[in-house]
Amino acid sequence: MGQSSFLPPANDTVFYMEKYIKLVDDLLDSMEATGTLAGYQCVINKDGVKNYSRAGGFSIHETDNDGVRVDMTTDRRHNVASLSKYITTILLAMVLEEHSIPFDTAIVSYLPSTWTDVDEPSIHPNHITPGNPCEITFEKLVTHRTCLDFEGGTENNACSNGVIPDCNAGFYYLTDDLLARLALPEDLTCCGQNDYQNANFELARVLITHIVYPDLDEEAANYNDISVLLYHSLLNQMIYQPLGIDAPWGEIALQEYHQTEPIRAYQYPFIPTNTTLTEDSSACHGILGAWLTSNWDRNAGGSGLVLSTEDYAKIIRTFIHTEILVSDSVKNYVIDNFLGLSLNEQTFGITPFGTFRNKNGRRGATCNGRAYSTSLFIYPNGLETVVFFNSNTRTINGQGIPIGPQGIIRDAWASSWKRDCNAFKHVTREGSLAGNWTAIDDPRTNGDPSKLLFITEELTSSNNSSSPQGVWYTNFGNWAIFNQDGATMNIAQRFNVLVIDEDNPNAFKHTAQLNNLTGAGLSRTIITHPELNNNPDAHIMITQNWQSTPVVYNVHPVGVFYDSSSGYWQIYNS
Structure with a gap:
């Protein structure tokens, strides 16, 4: 498997999976207890396997369904909003690899041919001229680093820059709209370079279809419908089908989905008595919750996919941990270069324990704040988390970083690391005992005779031993604690065990030899070590x-003392 620079922290820190899951559980428990959530679903992968799943609340409140509540489950599907962009990035990576096209390639050769006609070019030269800062590559496209001046989604098409410069996060772009914007020069004062724009990924969708179907007629009257349908078809053929995902795709299936019982979107915090709709109720399709339908081709490439957390987590773990979708080298390039994320999103996951990838989405917020909120977290220690809320949980702080429930889940990862001195407790039991010794069975020591072990026995009960003790590495591939005087080890003796790597500069092995023995009866051995010599304040x-x-x-208990006359520490039989 290929090696990525997307690596976990150094081995002096340990990630506690149990703590991470507990923090996620605590969040969801508290939100359920306070009634602030409508519903949620969460799946966590670890090392390529689903490790955890949980859902709660409702997907449809009884008020919106003739008195019948529909519970939320991890296999219920709804619009994943901008998490669609990461799926588009994966599909683009697959298509580019299949056609041997690097991500840093300019897109000009793969655009519809009439758009780049030499005699009547439809695209402004700044976007396709080699060396121009605004030349568009595939990589720039899926990291929101184009200079395309897409207009905003407001009534007067004014820019709507927010904390994350956001010119058209919810705007509906057909292919003719894309072409119209490509014809314009950049406008870096408004919706220009580094702006988060759905249309960047809609253009990626167009490119995907034209790479696979180079004879596609962009001048056909129904070109937009064909382009979007081909994108969905490729998504199904290349990702859904190989992974056994039967999610709806294409016009017919998506319309059928919206005619059944789609998950409703609710306010956050959820208020069961808030039935007021200031917007047109026909657009919201509900009393408490909004039925956020949309044209099947709305923002295709940038939004609109309908998946569950089970579906989405399966796609992500397959992408990250196997070569079923792309090779390791391509996967690593996507991860290492933050493809699928904007520049702001690339800063969301910076922690002292490594940088993770965080993609968030929201669909709605137009019907009295009702919305779907979705989040993906890809961590550098083989962990991925996918969480969907069918309420408007996501808010953003002054730096553009999501806060609220998504922020708590994001921060839970960094809170689950701690520096570990590899200390643990060993308790003797029937299966571990053999005469005067007890076998240690722990992954931190098993199979490694080079480890340095330090033990102390806890004073707990009459089972304690008065025997001097030591450690040894057995022929069975594990370490053991033994009584030096041969006395039988008792059940329920408790030992604190500290494990140190042999290359640790502050730990070492000392052997008593004739040239370092001293004292009456040669009962002491002199230690010479640069960290201890002339250091009476050392703790040993x-x-x-x-x-x-x-x-x-050695049937004697041992201790240490500092010989001030020589400047050396000594070990002695007491």
Whole structure:
């Protein structure tokens, strides 16, 4: 498998999966308890396998369904909003790899031919001229780094820049609209370079279809419908079908979906008595919740896919952990270069433990704040989280970073790391005991004779031993604690065990030899080590280590003292 620079922290930190899941559970528990959520669904992958799934609340409130509540489940599907962009990025990666096209390639050669006609070009030269800062490549397109001046979604088409410069996050662009904007020069004062725009991904969708179907007639009267249908068809053929996902795609299936029982979108916090609709109720399709239908081709490429968290999490873990969709090298390029994310989104996941990828989406907020909120988190330790809320949970702080429930889940990952000294407790039991020793069964020590182990016995009960103790590495591939005097080890003795790597500069193995023995009866051994020499303030832990060659038992308890006359520490038999 290929190696990505998208790597977890150094091995002096440990990720606690149980803590991460508990933090997610605590959030969802508290939101359920307070009644602030309508419904939610969450799936967590770990190392390419679904590790956790949970859903709660309702997908349709009884007020909107003749008194019948429809519960939320992880296989219920709704509009995933801008999380569609990451799926478009994956599909584009598949198509580019299949046709041996690098992501940093300019798009000009793959646009509809009449758009780039030499005699009557339809595209402004700044977007297609090599070396021009505004030349569009596939990579710029899926990281929102084009200079395309798409107009905003307001009535007067004015720009609607927000915290995340957002010129048209919900605007509806047909292919003729795309062409009209490509014909204009850049306008960096408004909707220009680095702006988050759905239409960048709608243009990516157009390119996908023209790469696969180069003879597609862009001058046909129904070209837009054909282009979108081909995009959906490729999505189904290349991603859905191979993964066994039967999600609706194309005009007929999506219309049928909206005619059944689509998940409603609700306000956040959810208020069961708020039935007021200031907008046209026919557009909201509900009393408490909005039935956010849309044209099947609305924002195709940038939005509109209908998936569950089960579907979405399966696509992501297949993309990240296998080569079914793309090769490792292409996957790594997508991950390492933040493809599918805007420049602002690339800063969402910076933590002391590594940078993760976070993509968020929202569909709606037009019907009294009713909306779907969706989030994807791809972490650098083999963990991915997909969470959907059918209420308008996502808000943004002054730096453009999502806060609220999505922010809590995002921060839970960094809160689940901690520096680990590889310490644990070993309790003797019937299966671990063999005469005067107890076998340690722990992944931090098993199979590694080079580890340095330090032990102390807890004073707990009459089961404690008065025997001097040590450690040894057995022929069975694990470490053991033993009584030096041969006394039988008792059940329920408790030991604190510290495990240190042999290359740690502050830990080492000392062997008593003739040239370092001293004292009456050679009962002491002199330690020479740069961290200890002439350092009376050092804190020292020692544990005797038995080795098969030479076979030496020391039946005495041992201690340490500092010899101020020589400047050396010594180990002594007490």
